[in-house]
Amino acid sequence: MTAIGIFGAAGRMGQAIAAAAGEAGVAIAGGVDRDGRSGEIAPGMAIGSDAAALARTSDVLIDFSSPHALAANLDACVAARRPIVIGTTGLEAAHHALIDAAAQSIAVLQTGNTSLGVNLLAALVEDAARRLGDDWDIEIVEMHHRHKVDAPSGTALLLGEAAAKGRGIALSQAKVSGRDGITGARVAGSIGFAALRGGSVAGDHQVILATEGERIELGHRAESRAIFARGAIRAAQWLVGQPAGRYDMKAVLGL
Numbered sequence: 001m002t003a004i005g006i007f008g009a010a011g012r013m014g015q016a017i018a019a020a021a022g023e024a025g026v027a028i029a030g031g032v033d034r035d036g037r038s039g040e041i042a043p044g045m046a047i048g049s050d051a052a053a054l055a056r057t058s059d060v061l062i063d064f065s066s067p068h069a070l071a072a073n074l075d076a077c078v079a080a081r082r083p084i085v086i087g088t089t090g091l092e093a094a095h096h097a098l099i100d101a102a103a104q105s106i107a108v109l110q111t112g113n114t115s116l117g118v119n120l121l122a123a124l125v126e127d128a129a130r131r132l133g134d135d136w137d138i139e140i141v142e143m144h145h146r147h148k149v150d151a152p153s154g155t156a157l158l159l160g161e162a163a164a165k166g167r168g169i170a171l172s173q174a175k176v177s178g179r180d181g182i183t184g185a186r187v188a189g190s191i192g193f194a195a196l197r198g199g200s201v202a203g204d205h206q207v208i209l210a211t212e213g214e215r216i217e218l219g220h221r222a223e224s225r226a227i228f229a230r231g232a233i234r235a236a237q238w239l240v241g242q243p244a245g246r247y248d249m250k251a252v253l254g255l
């Protein structure tokens with residue numbers, strides 16, 4: 001049976017993955033989190049601080065920790081020749097370069113959202129953006145719990161990438177985030193992002209396509225972290241045995 005190691009094991013997602021694995025009868029090799037958080041978080045899941053040791057004793061790793069931990073986690077997986085699913089968000093260009101480098105020697109799946117619903121939504125957004133002309137403005141609104149530290153969310157960026165792909169442009173050229181003050185009129189062709197934070201919201205995303213006289217709204221609401229946890233486990237099981245390279249959820253879900 002495939003044994004999964006978890007980076008960020010003591011966190012909200014780490015605990016959700018341990019719970020989902022327990023329900024599905026999936027083996028957890030163990031977890032890693034910050035020094036001082038060692039112990040047993042979920043029944044049977046020991047948590048330590050040695051990423052290299054966890055990689056050696058796991059068949060595949062899942063990372064829901066922090067961008068700051070990414071380099072060490074990737075190094076551990078490359079050294080042990082183990083595949084890794086990266087769900088951590090807030091990644092910048094330098095992190096993506098590290099992922100590309102690791103994907104030369106191991107299988108790496110990186111995604112801003114592991115749920116089926118969001119990945120199907122991304123396909124719908126890409127199709128809508130492709131079919132609608134440039135006179136349709138695209139705005140992405142997301143809301144998350146008060147503890148979230150990055151914005152826009154990884155999912156909002158994933159949806160923005162899908163919209164940009166549909167339009168045949170690069171998101172980096174069109175992204176407008178966090179409007180405030182005298183902003184001037186909306187720049188034609190831009191893709192806007194707005195982030196709300198509060199309470200315990202697991203993750204709400206809405207993509208609004210608006211033109212003169214009409215508006216389309218496509219959205220997704222996560223009702224709990226269980227959907228992310230189940231998707232991450234499914235991705236990890238799929239990734240074992242894949243050749244070195246960089247993957248996303250579309251291949252896992254057959255989208």
Ligand SMILES: NC(=O)C1=CN([C@@H]2O[C@H](COP(=O)(O)OP(=O)(O)OC[C@H]3O[C@@H](n4cnc5c(N)ncnc54)[C@H](OP(=O)(O)O)[C@@H]3O)[C@@H](O)[C@H]2O)C=CC1
Nearest residue numbers: 008011012013033034065066069087088089112113114228
């Ligand atoms: N792709 C997807 O589908 C989803 C992605 N996410 C993303 O997953 C990540 C984790 O989310 P969540 O579980 O809510 O966050 P948490 O803060 O609850 O969990 C992260 C855990 O990783 C630990 N950690 C942080 N930095 C390090 C480090 N350098 N070394 C080792 N451990 C570290 C944290 O410790 P400490 O608390 O001490 O900082 C914490 O225990 C976020 O980036 C989030 O956006 C979340 C849900 C779904």
Ligand SMILES: O=C(O)C1=N[C@H](C(=O)O)C[C@H](O)C1
Nearest residue numbers: 089112148153154155202203
């Ligand atoms: O931090 C979270 O909680 C979530 N993060 C991911 C994101 O940034 O999109 C996925 C999900 O929305 C929950």
